[in-house]
Amino acid sequence: MDSIRYIAGKEPHPRERRMIFRNVDREGWDTRFATYVADGGYLELRKALAMKPAEVTAEVRTSGLRGRGGAGFPTGVKWTFIPPDNTKPVYLICNADESEPGTFKDRYILHQDPHQLLEGMAIAAYAVGARKAFIYIREEFPDAARILEEAIDEAVRENILGENILGTEFSLEIIVHRGAGAYICGEETGLIESLEGKRPYPRIKPPYFPAALGLWMCPTIVNNVETLCHVKHVIAMGGSEYAAVGTRNNSGTRILCVSGDVVKPGYYEIEVGRMTLGELIDDVCGGMRPGRALKAVIPGGSSSKVLRGDETFTIRTPDGASSGLALRDIPLDFDTLAACGSMAGSGGVIVIDDSRSISWVLNNINAFYAHESCGQCTPCREGALWMRKITDRVVEGRGTPTDIDTLLSIAGQIEGRTICAFGEACAWPTQSFIHKFRDELTGATSEDNAAKASNPEAVAQRRYLAEAAAAGSAR
Amino acid sequence: MPPNPKPATPLDLPDELRQKIDAIVSRYPESPRAAVLMVLHSLQGRFGYISEDGIRWTAERLGLEPVKVLEVVSFYPGFHQHPVGRLHFRVCRTLSCAMAGSIELMEKLCELKGIDIKAMHGHRNPVLVSDDGEVSVEYAECLAACGFAPVCMVNHDTHEHLTADKAADLLGQYRAKSGETSAAH
Numbered sequence: 136m137d138s139i140r141y142i143a144g145k146e147p148h149p150r151e152r153r154m155i156f157r158n159v160d161r162e163g164w165d166t167r168f169a170t171y172v173a174d175g176g177y178l179e180l181r182k183a184l185a186m187k188p189a190e191v192t193a194e195v196r197t198s199g200l201r202g203r204g205g206a207g208f209p210t211g212v213k214w215t216f217i218p219p220d221n222t223k224p225v226y227l228i229c230n231a232d233e234s235e236p237g238t239f240k241d242r243y244i245l246h247q248d249p250h251q252l253l254e255g256m257a258i259a260a261y262a263v264g265a266r267k268a269f270i271y272i273r274e275e276f277p278d279a280a281r282i283l284e285e286a287i288d289e290a291v292r293e294n295i296l297g298e299n300i301l302g303t304e305f306s307l308e309i310i311v312h313r314g315a316g317a318y319i320c321g322e323e324t325g326l327i328e329s330l331e332g333k334r335p336y337p338r339i340k341p342p343y344f345p346a347a348l349g350l351w352m353c354p355t356i357v358n359n360v361e362t363l364c365h366v367k368h369v370i371a372m373g374g375s376e377y378a379a380v381g382t383r384n385n386s387g388t389r390i391l392c393v394s395g396d397v398v399k400p401g402y403y404e405i406e407v408g409r410m411t412l413g414e415l416i417d418d419v420c421g422g423m424r425p426g427r428a429l430k431a432v433i434p435g436g437s438s439s440k441v442l443r444g445d446e447t448f449t450i451r452t453p454d455g456a457s458s459g460l461a462l463r464d465i466p467l468d469f470d471t472l473a474a475c476g477s478m479a480g481s482g483g484v485i486v487i488d489d490s491r492s493i494s495w496v497l498n499n500i501n502a503f504y505a506h507e508s509c510g511q512c513t514p515c516r517e518g519a520l521w522m523r524k525i526t527d528r529v530v531e532g533r534g535t536p537t538d539i540d541t542l543l544s545i546a547g548q549i550e551g552r553t554i555c556a557f558g559e560a561c562a563w564p565t566q567s568f569i570h571k572f573r574d575e576l577t578g579a580t581s582e583d584n585a586a587k588a589s590n591p592e593a594v595a596q597r598r599y600l601a602e603a604a605a606a607g608s609a610r
Numbered sequence: 611m612p613p614n615p616k617p618a619t620p621l622d623l624p625d626e627l628r629q630k631i632d633a634i635v636s637r638y639p640e641s642p643r644a645a646v647l648m649v650l651h652s653l654q655g656r657f658g659y660i661s662e663d664g665i666r667w668t669a670e671r672l673g674l675e676p677v678k679v680l681e682v683v684s685f686y687p688g689f690h691q692h693p694v695g696r697l698h699f700r701v702c703r704t705l706s707c708a709m710a711g712s713i714e715l716m717e718k719l720c721e722l723k724g725i726d727i728k729a730m731h732g733h734r735n736p737v738l739v740s741d742d743g744e745v746s747v748e749y750a751e752c753l754a755a756c757g758f759a760p761v762c763m764v765n766h767d768t769h770e771h772l773t774a775d776k777a778a779d780l781l782g783q784y785r786a787k788s789g790e791t792s793a794a795h
Contacts, residue, residue, distance in 0.1 A: 236704045236752040274651075274688040275700075275753055277766045310637050312644075313651055316688030318751060332643035332678075334685045351640050394706035394756035401757045437705060437752075483756065485706055499705045503751055506732065509685075 148403055148419045152380075154388045155364045156240075156404045158248045166282050168289040171250035177295055179370040183258040184303050191262035195366060197374025199386035203240075204230055204321070204359030205436065205481045206556075207469045210366070214263050214356060216346035223353040227260045227268035228330070231360050232314055232321040234273055235436035236503055237483025240390040240402055241360035245272065245279035248364075249286035253309065255363035257296065258370055260307050263356050268309045271326050274316045283311045318507035322555045323357040324349075325509065336511040337555035361390060382408030385468035389482055393420050396427060396488035405467065413463025416486060427488040431571070432462065434472055435480025437500050438560035440567035442477055450474040477567075493572040494534075494579040497564060498526035504561035512553040518545045519561045533590070534580035543569055621667045627656055631671065642672045646682055650689055659690040687736065687750075695739050695746030697784050700763040703749040710759035711773050718774035719747050722781060745781070 145160035147153050158164045158174070171177070183191050196211030217225060229252065233241040244252055252270075260268050272280050287309050291297040298306045312330055319325040320335045324343055327350050329335035342348060349355025365387055369377045378386045385407040394400045398421030405415075412432065416422065423429055429444035448460045450471065465471055472479045487496060505523035510516040522545050528534050546562035553559075569576060584590055623631075631652050638644040646668065653664045660683050669676040683689045701707075701716045720727040723740035725747060730738055739746040755761045758770035764784060772780065 233754045234752055237706060237756050238752075239754045239756050239758075242754050273754070274686075275750065275763065275768075278768075313647060314688070315647055315650070315682075315686030316750070317686050329647070330644060331641065332646035332672075332682065334681055392757060394759060395709055400706075400759075433705075485756070487709075491709065496705065496709075499703075499708050503704050506751055 150410060150414070150419055151404050152388050152406050153404050154368050155244065155251070155361055156390060156402065158251070159243045159402075160247075164247065166247065166249050166286060168250060168286065168293055168295075171248075172293075176250055177254055179367045180254050180257050180295065181301060183261055183370050184301060184305060188262045188264060191258060191370065194374035195262065195369050198365075198369040198372075198377040199384060200362065200365050200369055200377070201385070201387075201469060202359055203361035203365070203389055203482065205235060205438075207479060210358060210362055213346065213358075214259075216344065217263060217354040217356070218347055221354050224267065225263055225265045226350045226353060226355040227256060227263060227265040228323075228326065228350065228355060228357045229256055229268065229270040229360055229363055230321060230323065230326060230357050231270050231272040231276070231279075232326060233276075233360070233481075234318045234321050235438065235481040235483055236500070237392060237394055237433060237436050237485040238481040239392045239394075240482060242276065242279070243402065244360055244364060245276060246282060249279075249283050250290070251364050251367060252283075252360055253286060253290055253296065255365070255367040256309060257300070257307055259356070259358065259363055259366050261305050263354075265356070266306055266308065268307060269312045269330060269350075270309065271312050271314060271320065271330060273314045273320070277313075280311050280313050287311065317509070318503075319509040319555075319557060322557060325555065326357065327355060334509070336509055337557070339554050381406045382466070382468055385470060389479075391415060391467065391482050391484055393484045393486065395484075395486040396424050396491070397486050398422055398424060400486075408466045408468030408471070410467050411463060412465045412467060412484075413461075415467060415484065416463070420486075423486070423488050427490060429462075429486065430489045430491060431487040431493070431496075433483075433485040433487070433564075434465075434467075435478045436483040437485065437503060438563060439472075439480040440477040440563050441571055442475065443571045446571070448475040492530075492579070493568060493575045494526060494529045497568045497576070498523070498530045500564045501526045501561075504557075504564075508557065508561065512558065514549045514552045515558045515561060518549040521545050522561070522565055528591075529576065529579050532579075532581070533584050535585040535590075536577050536580045536582060537585070538580055539569055539573065539577050621653075621663055623656070623667075627652060635672070643674055643678070646672060646674070646679060647686075650679070650683060654689060659693050661691075687748075690737060692737070693739070693743075694737055694748075695744055696788070697745050697781070698737075698763075698765055699745065699747045700750040700753070701747065702751070702753040702755075702759070702761045704752040704756075706756035707753075707759040707761055712760035712762070714774040715760050715762060715772060715777060716747060716749065718777040719745070719781075722778060723747075 140162040142160045142162055192214050200210045201207045256268055296307055314320045320329045322337050323345055324338035325335035345355040381387050388404050389407050390402055390404045392402050403419055432442045446462050449457050451457050469479045501523040505519040508515045508519040525538050525542055542565050546565040549558045550562040631649055634648045635645045649668050665679045666676050669679045701712050723745045725738045725740055737746050737748045753761045755770055760772050762769050762772045
């Protein structure tokens, strides 16, 4: 595809391999059906419809494709979780609620290449037996919602969607469903509750695994936008050829979204595991801002655990030996980042330099989770807010050294004690920032604050003791 | 359904919007309740916010108790229960944008419109409206364009690299645009 030209100033970096983002920022490209078809679009759907659904699923399993939304679960395996004896309708949901801080990839697919997503969805729906699919798109993408609806209308007119697609028995309706600004709707069971028209309180698993008991208690497959686009490429290449892209057990390409203190932040599609974090930061993103040093990296969206710029990780290689790995040498795949104690998550890499105060960064993240906790589970609803309040006062210079242990204690009481993974998502930043930057955080506090009469805790304590004494004397 | 203490208000909906809402509801034959977000988006698109009457109307249209609609409206930051400004600014507050200066952008916007930012308070009072009703401001959580921070939405438009020094210009552009529109009418 040497003929593809990109808009000046938005050319991909030579180290990129563009599959999903092939048409993003492409010169002369637009979102019309005709443009997509003239470029070979919807050939993979035709190819898939000539296969049996189980064969399509088998190809996706062979490809090793892992979910790009955050958890990295094998997509083809997820599809097989629909109970074999199912008689209920099956639904496919595209999770386009992109809202993990640091992540900005789905936005560009939705705005610039909607038919790629529709094709991926049609293939996935055919494989899992869905006749109705939803695109749950965040409210903050109003233009993308309109673009998708226009693309769907065009596809229906061209018999790519709708009844008896391309003369086959397969029919599919796709509905664009807009969210209303809540991070928790990215959690798949919260999303399903939201789609049903309720508050998006996540459901407890088990028993509510969506593949068995999802939308309206019917089997439901929820996949991320990027994941569904990859399905098209799996069919184009065949599962085994796709699996050869990237590295073993970490196949394909993925879009990394780099933000923060680098010279050239942006989106970069790379072969999974074929680039190190150092290459990403120093070569692709042009390095740190002038005169600044790397202090920390949040490698997979704000929920992933922070890594220190000067850290060395001991990881076990597949042959059983241990080896030391500096931060810049970490290959960007799913498994190595997990071995380093963090995760590849949603691909949102936030780079932090030595001009930043760690307590300020942690406080910003805590404020996010305090705002976005849905409020269903007490540890998260209360704990996320407490953690924010504590880092508020550390940032304002009112913190005491014991606050750091209090933070850890709260985080530890949220993690693992909530219905959904938001509990971990909000506990991990606090835990990892304290683990990695304890001295700096403690240094931002002062023993003196504890003794100050104006300390809010001291005020609360005096009031409590006074009320208790008054109640005691009244008795 | 329990008797409604207040008769359902015939919202002043243009026929075109009613038809649009009918089409939306018809997409969810499994459960009309599922249409609630999309119906509310239609109403907010028309009125700028969701009024109590809007909640009652939606509830009646979908065969729900009003509280089922209220609990949705009150949960999502994307729905406003009070009118916002003609230009509604949503400034991303989250990490990458804050690192690039979005807090300063918010302060600048407030300064330009004489809004007292201290009145802003999380879930309790997230939206501040200027006295003349022209501008409202609100913090948003991650708008998903972090590589091009700071990011700010104005009504339906997303603006990237919007540092505080560009705030006055942007406001001017929108004023010029609305001037053209009103001149055309």
